[in-house]
Amino acid sequence: MAIDASGVKIEDRPFDQVRQEAIDQLIMNYSHGIISAEAFERRLDVATDAKSHQELIDVVADLTLLPDHQYQQQRQRSFSPRYQSGNDTRNEKMLCVLSSNQQRGQWLVPAEINIINVLGSVELDFYRSGFPAPAYCYPGK
Structure with missing residues (x-):
């Protein structure tokens, strides 16, 4: 059973939020050249189609690079209404x-x-x- 940085069991967190965090982590690792385009696409398909928290945990388990503050700010600017x-x-x-x-x-x-x-x-x-x-x-x- 995985526990996130806030101390909450991952299974108790909102599924869509966990999915978005996994996708953000995939984007961050792909943009820094840690995973190939093919691996990114394959893993993104898995994350998008995931039905359980464990699938999302598994798809990013070997990726150590997490989205940083700069990434979060850019994402917020890009997807927020002006x-x-x-x-x-x-x-x-x-x-x-x-x-x-x-x-x-x-x-x-x-x-x-x-x-x-x-x-x-x-x-x-x-x-x-x-x-x-x-x-x-x-x-x-």
Whole structure:
């Protein structure tokens, strides 16, 4: 029975959290050249399909490099929404008929987007976009 750094049995921790930690450890070891691309892909498949805590423990058991503070900060920046001050309530309408529309780069996501697409395509890239801060971020609203 494995116990993590906090003293909690690994089997008592939330499964999705343990899975994410195993995946982070695989990414860290692959990015530092400790395991090959083939090993990373194979182990990532195992971690993704794992049904038990023990499978996750086994897939990273021989890897000693753990995600550091810098990795955690980069991961947080990459996967966290970017809120901007202000309460943007504007609505945006897109009409694409036999055409395409793309929204990429830095842009403020409106409160509502209505898209009508007839034999066309619309691509919305939210990677660098900013979101209006939710109303609960402003006292009194």
